[in-house]
Amino acid sequence: MAEDAPQGPSDRPGNGRWRLWRAGALILIIVGGGYWGFGWLEHRFGVVIENDARIAADMISISSRVEGWVVKAPVGQGAALKAGDLILEIDSREAEQKLKELGARIKEIKAERDEVLVEIRVMDRQTNHRLAAQKYRVEASEAALGSATANAALKYRN
Numbered sequence: 635m636a637e638d639a640p641q642g643p644s645d646r647p648g649n650g651r652w653r654l655w656r657a658g659a660l661i662l663i664i665v666g667g668g669y670w671g672f673g674w675l676e677h678r679f680g681v682v683i684e685n686d687a688r689i690a691a692d693m694i695s696i697s698s699r700v701e702g703w704v705v706k707a708p709v710g711q712g713a714a715l716k717a718g719d720l721i722l723e724i725d726s727r728e729a730e731q732k733l734k735e736l737g738a739r740i741k742e743i744k745a746e747r748d749e750v751l752v753e754i755r756v757m758d759r760q761t762n763h764r765l766a767a768q769k770y771r772v773e774a775s776e777a778a779l780g781s782a783t784a785n786a787a788l789k790y791r792n
Contacts, residue, residue, distance in 0.1 A: 681714075696721065700729045 706723035709715065 698724055700724065702726065702728055 702724035704722050705725045707721070708723070709719065709721050715721070
C-alpha cells in the first residue's frame, strides 16, 4: 500500500524542486555550450587550417612574379602569420639562369653598340679625309686654272 499511497508534494514532477533542477541543468548546458562555442569560434577564425592547399578563412590569392617549383613551405597548418613572413620558397635556379642569360645579352648588346660606334667613327674619319682630299683637289684645280690662265694670257700676248 505504500506504493498506492499518494506522493508528497516535494516528490512530484512539476513542483519547485524539480523545476529548480531542470533550470539549473538548462543553465549549465547553455553556459557549457557557450564556452565550447566560443572556444570553437576562436579556433576557427584564429588558426590557419590547411585543407587541400586552401586556407580555411577568407580566400587569399597567392601568386608569384616568377615561374618555378615550390621547394620549401615553412608555414604549416595552424601557424600564425605576420606581415612579411615567408609562406613558400620557389626554386630560384631557373630565375638565376635567366638572369645570367639577360646579363650576357646586355653585355652582347653593349659590345655591338661599341662596335657600331667604332664603325661610325671610322666612317666619319674616312669621310673627313675624303672631304679634305677633295678640298685639296679643288684648290689644286683652282691653282692649275690660275696657272693655265696666266700661261694662256702670256701666250696670246706674245
